[in-house]
Amino acid sequence: MKLLHTADWHIGKQLNGFDLLDEQWHAFETIRQIAKDEKVDGIIIAGDLYDRAIPSVAAVEAFDKMLHILNIEDGLPVYAISGNHDGANRLNFGNRWFEENQLYLRTQISEAFQPVELNDVQIFMLPFFDPIDARIYFDIDEPSDLRSIDSAIALVIDRMKEQFNPSKKQILITHFHVTGEQNADYELTSETTSTVGGLNAVRATHFKDFDYVALGHLHLWQASPDKYVRYSGSPVKFNTKEATNEKGVYIVEITEKGVTSDFRKITPKNDLIVLKGTFDELMSKDFSSKQPKKGEAFFSVKLTDRPLVKNIRQSLSEVYGDVVELHFMGQSTVGTWDEEELSQRTVASDQDILKQFYEDVTAGQEMSLQQINLVEDVLQEVRKAGEEA
Amino acid sequence: MKLLHTADWHIGKQLNGFDLLDEQWHAFETIRQIAKDEKVDGIIIAGDLYDRAIPSVAAVEAFDKMLHILNIEDGLPVYAISGNHDGANRLNFGNRWFEENQLYLRTQISEAFQPVELNDVQIFMLPFFDPIDARIYFDIDEPSDLRSIDSAIALVIDRMKEQFNPSKKQILITHFHVTGEQNADYELTSETTSTVGGLNAVRATHFKDFDYVALGHLHLWQASPDKYVRYSGSPVKFNTKEATNEKGVYIVEITEKGVTSDFRKITPKNDLIVLKGTFDELMSKDFSSKQPKKGEAFFSVKLTDRPLVKNIRQSLSEVYGDVVELHFMGQSTVGTWDEEELSQRTVASDQDILKQFYEDVTAGQEMSLQQINLVEDVLQEVRKAGEEA
Incomplete structure (x- = not known):
């Protein structure tokens, strides 16, 4: 069968x-x-x-x-x-x-x-x-x-x-x-x-x-x-x-x-495409003409610069359509973005986030097994309560 | 059939x-x-x-x-x-x-x-x-x-x-x-x-x-x-x-x-019983012994006085069990309670409440048919939105 x-x-x-x-x-x-x-x-x-x-x-x-x-x-x-x-x-x-x-x-x-x-x-x-x-x-x-x-x-x-x-x-x-x-x-x-x-x-x-x-x-x-x-x-x-x-x-x-x-x-109907480059590169006709047309894909945009331009997202949307994500990589006038690290964070479990927080506030100590178990119990309660609400 | x-x-x-x-x-x-x-x-x-x-x-x-x-x-x-x-x-x-x-x-x-x-x-x-x-x-x-x-x-x-x-x-x-x-x-x-x-x-x-x-x-x-x-x-x-x-x-x-x-x-298993009287009357053994036992009914209590007693609800619950409602009727030191009026309010529709509000703020003018229709349309939208949320 x-x-x-x-x-x-x-x-x-x-x-x-x-x-x-x-x-x-x-x-x-x-x-x-x-x-x-x-x-x-x-x-x-x-x-x-x-x-x-x-x-x-x-x-x-x-x-x-x-x-x-x-x-x-x-x-x-x-x-x-x-x-x-x-x-x-x-x-x-x-x-x-x-x-x-x-x-x-x-x-x-x-x-x-x-x-x-x-x-x-x-x-x-x-x-x-x-x-x-x-x-x-x-x-x-x-x-x-x-x-x-x-x-x-x-x-x-x-x-x-x-x-x-x-x-x-x-x-x-x-x-x-x-x-x-x-x-x-x-x-x-x-x-x-x-x-x-x-x-x-x-x-x-x-x-x-x-x-x-x-x-x-x-x-x-x-x-x-x-x-x-x-x-x-x-x-x-x-x-x-x-x-x-x-x-x-x-x-x-x-x-x-x-x-x-x-x-x-x-095969996707509207694919999810990651675009990576400077704002000027991505906005150039030379680059955009090689991408799927507006309305035929979802785009995740990773800019390697942070241009002094108003409405970055809107400009990109006018060219590409559905810009579902916009990340900035590298340095800017405000601080440093590490796109990979940010991306890891979004994939981390609630438990991992709590573990990381514990390490941060205790200057690097790891949670004990007992503490991990306690956290897991609490998270389970929260998930249950969320479902039953 | x-x-x-x-x-x-x-x-x-x-x-x-x-x-x-x-x-x-x-x-x-x-x-x-x-x-x-x-x-x-x-x-x-x-x-x-x-x-x-x-x-x-x-x-x-x-x-x-x-x-x-x-x-x-x-x-x-x-x-x-x-x-x-x-x-x-x-x-x-x-x-x-x-x-x-x-x-x-x-x-x-x-x-x-x-x-x-x-x-x-x-x-x-x-x-x-x-x-x-x-x-x-x-x-x-x-x-x-x-x-x-x-x-x-x-x-x-x-x-x-x-x-x-x-x-x-x-x-x-x-x-x-x-x-x-x-x-x-x-x-x-x-x-x-x-x-x-x-x-x-x-x-x-x-x-x-x-x-x-x-x-x-x-x-x-x-x-x-x-x-x-x-x-x-x-x-x-x-x-x-x-x-x-x-x-x-x-x-x-x-x-x-x-x-x-x-x-x-x-026939209800636990009936819903309305008790009406002064606090002392309802707390008396003579009165309470004639009611269903604690745990065998839900009680709605309407007190005709407002006694200067702490924990009125708790005292009543100790005698009757499930006191699902407690209303005060008549005058007290604080103001006048009209139990019937309160009760009407709880039965009023959203539309009726809005009509009443309109009359209150316009010194007695009634809403026009056009206004009523508008209110009804808005209420319907709200109900839909609530369901689809």
Whole structure:
């Protein structure tokens, strides 16, 4: 059988206020076409369906339409889980009706242990969860007994294995930052608002008994730990770090012999282009004529000077259209901009920011494990409260 | 055939911060039992399913469970529409999957013209809408051509009639303030936050071609315009104006001869009791021993004096438990309280408040029709913006 593996749709996401819904619809139509051409037997969406816990009305309407097209019009089973961006409990509404039509939308850790049983395949669906959800599910009173996601995943996988049918292949769909030997360099390539690495990372070795693990969370397919534990990446470029990376989906073929996965590219409708140079260079006809036309791309502009010109952004917009970002690099009369450092900051997790702050105010001391754990607990509470508000 | 008619569940509503979910579950279980005893063929919920456009996680979970019990466990068709409290566009998510299982959840005016076709009955479902929704649907550019709900309803019903099958009975489910000859006294008995009467009222005569109209919006069944155009009322008492009124549902029987409707009572688990008297009277054992025990009722307290006692509310709570309201009537050292007037204010619509304000600042001049229309347009924009935020 063949499955299409995608993830991190982030429906409703904006690029610094620029609406991406058109681009998301374009990516969706490409995915639909790939599914048709490849005659797949189902679609996996490995979390971060929406961009936030309470999505906008436009996002809800779009996602409802997309699911309707895939599941009802095209008659494809859909296997979707919630990611860290989704509001798991709200997203859960109605899912028992959806399953009647093979639209599997799982958002709770408790739903992870009953796989979808196909003829030769068991599909386990493990939505994103916090360690506290695992403590509640496994009835563990003492936080210190189950603090990291890595230790929680170990428990979860053990329980899943009780359901393994040795005559079938096992597929897992989940949404975490998974580290292996191959993807150590991609520690900082996650989408911007979730924590990466450290206490929130899961070791790929936990998944060795699955035939294929369809991951969501990191937006670059290159961040995959190995060829059986794969990130599909997001179908759309969501920030400048992703600008030069190709986007796409995996076609996963499951036969008796084993599992293979092949990448299928999604070409952007309006690409995200990073322009770098002095203001005069970028404003010159010679340079701008080589770029996509106004209205046909999103531009992130990195100026290597800071010209004494009024309305820099407006001037650039008149030439390029949608200037979604404007960064200044190098020195100016006011101070020094280090674009790389700024960019790192936007990708840092809340925890990393707090760690950095602690080091700054204590002249370089590192937080103790106890302090890190405390911070993590508080952040989890805050995230929960945000969702339930 | 038999249908159970209920409305105005307002799942997630609180009484001044006191959670009503337990009481709402009790009412739900009673409704479920009535449906079983009467062997009904379906459940009508005529709007205001939730209490607000973005309900709490607890409310979403509860409503999902309730629908699951009725529609999947008990196998009953459910006919539910959105009311003015519901977020129509968000509530719409997934409804095409629900219909596969005869859970009809309609939230858009565009869905009103395709009735659910049963053997001998057509069920039309008209969710709450604003005149602006009707202008969009009917493609009317000029606001003045379709300003009031009454004129919009006339258009809607005309279009519905095109679908009437003369060999069947016609049932309408909707959610508006409908005025007839019989319910003129109930102009001010609606739930608190929606506008009542005036531009938002619909004349019952529009509905004369339906065999039964199942209404939601006003919380008292006594507010029904006539026996074929009925409010079921809310299943739970939501404010002190409703404290002495019985709550329940209608069993609607549709035969070839015609339609009859019978009221079935819901007895509260924790009743809402209004206590009136001096502080000393209410604190006396003689008086309090005749009331429901602490924890077995919600109390609204109206003190006829203003005693020089610290922690009045706390003292009352120690005797009675859940004191959800505390009003002072009559004179005190500080000023005059007119409990009735205060109570009227809480029931007044936003429009009424603005009208009153206008009269106050203009020494008694009334707003012109043009001004009223302007205010109504602005209020509608505000409500829309609130939902879409």
